[in-house]
Each structure stands twice: as structure tokens, then as C-alpha cells.
Amino acid sequence: GASCGIVGLPNVGKSTLFNAITQAGAESANYPFCTIDPNVGIVEVPDPRLEKLTEIVVPNKVVPTAFEFVDIAGLVKGASRGEGLGNQFLGHIREVDAIAHVVRCFEDENITHVSGRVDPLSDMETINLELIFADLDSVDRRIDRIARKVKSGDKESKQELDVLERLKAAFEEGEAARSVELDDDERKWIRDLHLLTIKPMLYVCNVAENGIHDADTNPHVITVREHAAKEGAQVVVISAKVEAEIAELDGEDKEMFLEELGLSESGLDRLIRAAYELLGLVTYFTAGVQEVRAWTIRQGMKAPGAAGVIHTDFERGFIRAEVIAYNDLVDAGSVAAARERGKYRLEGKEYVVADGDVMHFRFNV
Numbered sequence: 001g002a003s004c005g006i007v008g009l010p011n012v013g014k015s016t017l018f019n020a021i022t023q024a025g026a027e028s029a030n031y032p033f034c035t036i037d038p039n040v041g042i043v044e045v046p047d048p049r050l051e052k053l054t055e056i057v058v059p060n061k062v063v064p065t066a067f068e069f070v071d072i073a074g075l076v077k078g079a080s081r082g083e084g085l086g087n088q089f090l091g092h093i094r095e096v097d098a099i100a101h102v103v104r105c106f107e108d109e110n111i112t113h114v115s116g117r118v119d120p121l122s123d124m125e126t127i128n129l130e131l132i133f134a135d136l137d138s139v140d141r142r143i144d145r146i147a148r149k150v151k152s153g154d155k156e157s158k159q160e161l162d163v164l165e166r167l168k169a170a171f172e173e174g175e176a177a178r179s180v181e182l183d184d185d186e187r188k189w190i191r192d193l194h195l196l197t198i199k200p201m202l203y204v205c206n207v208a209e210n211g212i213h214d215a216d217t218n219p220h221v222i223t224v225r226e227h228a229a230k231e232g233a234q235v236v237v238i239s240a241k242v243e244a245e246i247a248e249l250d251g252e253d254k255e256m257f258l259e260e261l262g263l264s265e266s267g268l269d270r271l272i273r274a275a276y277e278l279l280g281l282v283t284y285f286t287a288g289v290q291e292v293r294a295w296t297i298r299q300g301m302k303a304p305g306a307a308g309v310i311h312t313d314f315e316r317g318f319i320r321a322e323v324i325a326y327n328d329l330v331d332a333g334s335v336a337a338a339r340e341r342g343k344y345r346l347e348g349k350e351y352v353v354a355d356g357d358v359m360h361f362r363f364n365v
């Protein structure tokens with residue numbers, strides 16, 4: 001499955017947010033305490049389309065799709081030089097698919113800030129530079145390793161060196177690998193470097209519990225937004241404290257509390273959706289009377305691969321897929337009506353699954 005790591009300096013609110021995540025996950029019937037690793041929290045991806053499908057199909061059960069957040073505490077200045085438990089934490093970041101970078105935007109004199117004052121720009125830079133230093137190290141080591149081959153005139157090594165040097169130049173300017181334009185081949189060459197800064201990243205502004213409504217005028221949030229815009233990164237504003245309270249609640253209680261706060265959805269739900277998009281994930285549905293269910297695939301995945309997410313047998317024995325686009329099904333009001341309107345399609349192995357496709361797979365066992 002896909003995963004998003006939560007990083008940030010100490011005392012910015014990572015644990016508070018992560019606890020809200022695990023609490024929300026524990027409340028859900030579909031993934032009750034199914035993680036063993038205390039640093040991994042499973043969240044359901046909120047999707048209003050599931051409700052609509054449930055009205056149409058009236059299934060026994062509804063299962064949203066899910067993905068993982070990983071708590072990566074302990075990143076401090078100097079981590080890339082092995083300070084603290086630095087290298088270990090950087091190793092954990094290597095394993096996630098995307099990064100949620102939490103930035104402290106709340107003032108509270110009782111809660112120490114590692115650098116003495118709330119300073120989002122400096123915080124972001126500190127974390128980003130540690131990741132960049134670690135990547136610079138990886139690239140330098142690779143350059144050393146291929147040096148002899150390059151000298152001997154090996155063409156591929158020369159091309160690889162060219163990519164490595166472009167990355168190195170970016171790192172030395174304090175820029176992330178994701179800011180370097182690379183084509184598919186170049187990406188392949190460097191894939192096994194597992195660079196940290198090539199992973200997609202979004203910023204999470206943690207504001208005070210009474211600061212959700214005027215977040216747009218919070219100078220710290222404004223600073224984060226300005227910086228993020230330069231990087232082309234997304235920003236999600238939450239209050240980890242409030243999220244922790246919301247996560248304790250369920251169903252109607254949760255809705256009432258949100259209403260009192262004047263919110264249409266929790267910050268956690270917004271964060272989940274933003275992370276899902278950041279990961280380049282899309283959802284297709286299966287909709288039978290037994291179960292209506294959302295499944296996660298990577299954008300661009302073809303029908304057999306999508307079938308394989310349900311079961312490897314579905315992929316191996318794939319014959320074809322029956323597909324109705326979500327909007328067509330909702331417009332028609334039933335599968336039968338969608339068929340009558342000619343909205344029911346049979347698709348083969350080369351079909352690229354679209355977000356919202358309602359699918360039924362035919363396969364050989």
C-alpha cells in the first residue's frame with residue numbers, strides 16, 4: 001500500500017496529529033487495530049461517492065479505501081551527519097512514498113521551540129536541508145562509484161554522471177531533487193538511489209486550537225504559503241489539538257462538533273485527501289450487493305493491474321473488465337438503466353482505469 005511519512009522538527013505537533021490519525025483509524029470498523037507497528041496509522045480515505053453508490057446498490061457492507069501515515073519523529077538539525085538518531089530516521093523516510101512536513105504555526109510560551117521562537121521559514125529550511133544533505137551524500141557516493149567507468153568511456157555511465165551532476169548542482173543551491181526536471185530514463189537511472197527529496201511533499205501548518213478560523217491572517221501561515229508556492233507545494237492548515245478532539249468522536253457527535261466549529265469536514269479528512277492526491281492515487285469502485293468498495297491504484301494503471309489490487313488471481317487470469325463511469329451510473333440511477341443508455345463498456349488489457357470507474361472483472365482461474 002501507499003504511505004505518507006509525517007516529518008517536522010520536535011515540538012511542532014507531529015505526535016498530536018499522529019495520535020489523531022491512529023485514533024480515527026481505531027474508530028473505523030474496517031481497520032480495527034490492524035497495525036502492529038506503533039509508528040504506522042491506517043486511515044480511511046473519505047469519499048462522498050461511496051454514499052451515492054450505497055444508495056444505488058444497497059449493499060450489505062461498505063468499505064472505503066485506506067492508506068498509511070507513518071510517524072517519523074526525531075528529525076533534528078544535523079541528522080544527515082548522523083546526529084541524534086539521524087540516519088535511522090532518514091532511513092524511515094526512504095521507505096515512504098510521500099512526505100507531510102508539519103510546521104509549527106501556533107504560539108505557546110509553555111512549549112519550547114527548538115530554536116527559541118516560532119519561525120516557520122527557518123524550520124522548513126532546517127528540515128529540507130537535512131533531507132537535501134542526505135541526498136547530496138547519496139549522489140556523491142554514486143559519482144565516486146561510477147568514476148572509473150566514466151573514465152573508461154562507458155557511454156551509459158557518462159549519461160548517468162550528467163544526471164547526477166545536475167542533481168548535485170541543485171542540492172548545492174539548497175534545492176530538492178523534485179525541482180530538477182528529469183525524463184523517464186533519467187528517473188530510472190537514479191531510482192535505486194532512493195532520494196528523499198524526490199518524493200512529493202506537502203506542508204501542514206499546525207495552528208492553535210482557536211486559530212483555525214483566522215488562519216488566513218496568521219502571519220506564520222502566510223509565510224509557509226509563500227514559501228510553498230515557490231516550490232509548487234501544497235499547504236494544508238490544521239490544528240492538531242482540535243483534530244485530536246475530533247478523532248475521539250464518532251458519527252453524529254463528530255458532525256455536531258464540526259458544526260459547532262463551523263467546519264464542513266475535519267482537517268484530518270482534508271489532509272488525507274491532499275496526501276492521497278499528492279501520491280498520485282486514484283480510486284475505482286466495485287459495487288455488488290455484498291459489498292460496495294473503493295480501491296486505490298496509481299494514476300495510469302491498466303485494467304489487469306487494477307484487478308490485481310483485489311487479488312493476484314484477478315490479474316493473472318484477467319479476461320476483460322465491465323466498466324461504468326461513476327457519473328454515468330449516478331445519472332442513470334441503476335446498473336440496468338446505465339446499460340440501457342449504452343454506458344456499460346467492456347474493456348480489455350490495455351484499458352487505463354479512470355478515477356471513479358465502477359468495475360467488474362471477468363477472469364479465468
Ligand code: GDP
Nearest residue numbers: 010011012013014015016106108207208209241
Ligand atoms: P512533536 O514533538 O512534533 O511530536 O510535537 P507534539 O505533538 O508532542 O507537541 C508538542 C507540544 O505542543 C505538546 O505539548 C502538544 O500538546 C503541544 N501542541 C501541539 N499542537 C498544539 C496547538 O495547536 N496548540 C498548542 N497550544 N499546543 C499544541
